[in-house]
Amino acid sequence: MEVQEQINYKRIAEAIEYIRVNFKEQPDLDDVAKKVHVSPFHFQRLFTAWAGVSPKKFLQFTTIDYAKSILKDGKISPGPACPSGRQYQIGPLNPSHILQQAAGGAVG
Numbered sequence: 709m710e711v712q713e714q715i716n717y718k719r720i721a722e723a724i725e726y727i728r729v730n731f732k733e734q735p736d737l738d739d740v741a742k743k744v745h746v747s748p749f750h751f752q753r754l755f756t757a758w759a760g761v762s763p764k765k766f767l768q769f770t771t772i773d774y775a776k777s778i779l780k781d782g783k784i785s786p787g788p789a790c791p792s793g794r795q796y797q798i799g800p801l802n803p804s805h806i807l808q809q810a811a812g813g814a815v816g
Contacts, residue, residue: 719744720758723751727763731770737763 709717723744727735740763741751755763 716754716758719746719751720755723755723763724759724766727767728770731767731774734767734771 723740726740726743737748737752741748744751746754752763755766759766761769
């Protein structure tokens with residue numbers, strides 16, 4: 709592997725880890741690009757080439773997986789009311805809204 713490829717690999721690995729750790733805050737492209745010390749435009753192209761999906765899509769997949777795990781574990785129901793009275797928020801939305809969006813359903 710060439711030196712530049714090694715640098716890019718480390719950048720993408722760092723970006724993936726950053727997104728996985730910080731997905732609840734829903735970091736935007738600028739935040740993640742700044743974390744790996746490249747411009748947002750370059751990061752978008754680099755991430756997509758290495759990961760096979762855009763940074764935004766990767767963030768969505770990560771968020772959806774988390775929402776599914778919460779629902780699967782029975783911590784909350786998919787309805788608007790949480791049986792335990794607790795609210796689970798993932799960024800601006802709750803898990804049931806995220807899953808509805810992923811399935812193409814209306815949110816509201």
